[in-house]
């Protein structure tokens with residue numbers, strides 16, 4: 608699948624976002640190694656911190672369906688610059704994605720910045736660190 612198609616799949620999700628509080632829709636599309644695409648949008652809550660970002664919705668949809676082999680992630684918001692994923696999403700990405708996996712972040716003008724999990728969250732706490740520190 609082309610980068611543009613994945614970006615389009617992320618864009619499609621902007622209309623599904625449940626954002627009555629922030630009015631800030633975010634769409635995400637996660638490509639699996641099998642060529643399947645899991646789409647997500649942010650889902651807010653009157654209890655604000657319960658909100659889940661679009662990126663994590665897409666990742667959790669895939670993982671909950673038993674899929675853990677990923678190829679690329681696209682994220683879109685109607686921002687000026689390509690939207691930077693929040694820290695919580697970066698940590699979840701580092702749990703399930705290879706450090707070198709491409710993350711395409713985009714904005715309202717469909718400008719695509721290509722980055723990686725490693726670039727977004729260097730020196731991250733990983734499952735290997737957890738294992739090495741257990742008594």
Ligand SMILES: O=c1ccn([C@H]2C[C@H](O)[C@@H](CO)O2)c(=O)[nH]1
Pocket residue numbers: 626629631632633648649650651658659660661662682690691692693696
């Ligand atoms: O990369 C991001 C940044 C923010 N949000 C959501 C959380 C909240 O619903 C709204 C405003 O922070 O945007 C995402 O889904 N992804």
Ligand SMILES: [Zn+2]
Pocket residue numbers: 660661662663692693694695696697
């Ligand atoms: Zn997030």
